[in-house]
Amino acid sequence: MSKQFTTRSRAGHQFSLQLLMQGAVLALILYLAYSVLQNTQLNLEARGIDSGFEFLNREAGLPIGDSLIHYEPTDSYSWAFITAVVNTLFVASLAIFFATVIGVLVGVARVSSNWLVNKLAAVYVETLRNIPLLLTLIFIYVVVLSSLPNTRNSWQLTESILLNVRGIYFPKPMPMEGFSLVMIAFVLALALCWVFSRWARGYFARTGRELAVIRISLLMLIALPGLVYLLMGQPLDWQVAQLKGFNYVGGLSFRPEFMALLVGLVLYTAAFIAENVRSGIQSVAVGQIEAAQALGIAPAKIMSRVTLPQALRVMIPATTNDFTSLVKNSSLAVAIGYPDMVSVGGTIIGQNGQAIEIIGMWMAVYMAINLIISALMNWLNARVQVIER
């Protein structure tokens, strides 16, 4: 009885001690925050730096080389920042797409039974992964892209795609009257595909017969808008870049800064994704594949129905991390002068010294992008996990 009492009182004693500790930590943090706030105020006053977000409405006056949305130096700081955020999102989403494609190809090559392909993929992965991305970026920008020919001797990759030291030029699609109908047909085809795939799933459940869902969907996606396009008399014009004076005008062009950033991010991240794909495929137990072979399932089906669903469980969480680090790595744009969020924000800090606000905005936007990516990938991950009974 007395023993129980002592332990209980000791537990109570420990509990209050813990409470005291927590209170002390909290007080310390609050005190630190307070003193930091005060120091900051004093320092800002001493340096004559404003605080607050009023500066966002002022005229920016800074030029931005590439902008997807309309931007003039006379626009406000907030619009300049938004332009930069759009640039970051653009380069990051393109890079995620291409890095995934190349990463999966290299990852599959990494487990290939073909010795040469396997070794080439290994060399690619081990080289790119072990060199800092910043060095790769600067190398591509300073060495590779600056050795491209000048505008007069541009390389014609195809009839209408040009590559020179000023950038890459694609023909620009110019929709004419009636093109909106083609777009509507495309959306309609998408909706049809969705309905069809749902129906096919039900059909499979009822009858056990499988339909070639992917092939039929692809056919619909191509045929329906294609038919409308032809019926409307091909309402799409391509504007090709023309040499005027010393430079090409028109068309859809991307500057070397953008290309260097995109290529660097893609090559670097693809090496990491390839490793995820490799470890994912190798994580599938050999017995699973042997069992599928013993059941007489065709090799392509073994890949799509046995290996891949299990490999995805290993691949997706790791790849989520690689996607978020790709977005964060896009901030290295500042080193080669592509106007992303960090680069434009850095210029704003240089102009008005309001580092705290800008760094806060950077952090908020990056956190938001990463949260969205994580949420999307978690949703995907939840779909491929084993549903246990």
Added chain:
Amino acid sequence: MSVTTQVGFRTFIPQPSMAPPLEVSGAAHWAKQNLFNGWISSLLTLLGVLLIVATVPRFLNWAVLDAIWSGDGEACRVDGVGACWAYVGANFRILMVGIYPVAEIWRPVISFVLMLAVIWLTVSGKVKGTRMLACWLILPFIAYWLIGGGSLGMPEVDQSRWGGLMLSLLLASVGIIISVPLGVMLALGRFSGSPVIKLLCVTFIEIVRGVPLITILFMASVMLPLFLPQGMDINNLLRIQVGMILFSSAYMAEVVRGGLQAMPAGQFEAAKALGLNYRHTMFYIIVPQAMRHVLPPMIGRCIALFKDTSLVLIVGLLDFLGMLKTSTQDSNWMGFEAESYVFGAFVYWLVCYSMSRYGQHLENSGPQNKH
């Protein structure tokens, strides 16, 4: 009657065994299995060979056969010559130690030799466990003291003169050595029963992991001076080092968390049954086992941190990459960017690849394979 004359029996004369059929052995068979197994495989092999033929001889010509190994910039500006490795030779000192005073260069050299010695002791297994850890813990401080000087008759060398590979290695090693214990504390804080500590740790880890390193470095270099009391000044290198440590510790915390979560509940229960308190449970039972589990990913983080040190170039420190970039702007050596960055890439690659091989070696000979 002897056995040999018996009807139906013959003397056994051993014959040398036949060579295996050509189809299952030898180079031709290997090639058929590994290079030309089906038409897709054959096509890929062909493409691979084309790729190698198109790139490797050209690179070898440039980098080895036509390369210029000594002389000055003019010797390299002749038409038709390959890589100018004379550039690396001429700039070797500033690439390695930056603008560190020439007379004092023995100090970084000794630090480097000490580092090599510790690496050798670790890899060869001459020192293990606590003593190895102690070696690694002491090393960067000795290096800081030696390179910084200011005592024992060594003149002080200002940190603005530190640079090159020396600076990269210092930033990385100090970053790793301080961020590992910090990461362990953060990870333990994440599992803490106290909501205040838990919240603080989770917030810190998630914020740091959610933003790019470059914003943290900007924060350390531009924002930190605003937070400090007036008159208090920390030099730029130290501020950036602190930024790197904080950044790295959040990632280390996530690595350690993985190890802690992998610990079977029986370990906690057994410790509790033995009457160990929280501190003893963690530091004698859980953390040592967890650390052994997470050694490979931790080495991965070390590689990442070493690569990340190149970002300090953006906030104005001249680390190895910074020196590679600056040296190409020297008027005697303009236009040798390719040589500069290829050499830099090779050095980074060598360090990172060795670390990753060592990590693989640990993984294969790790504790999980022993029981």
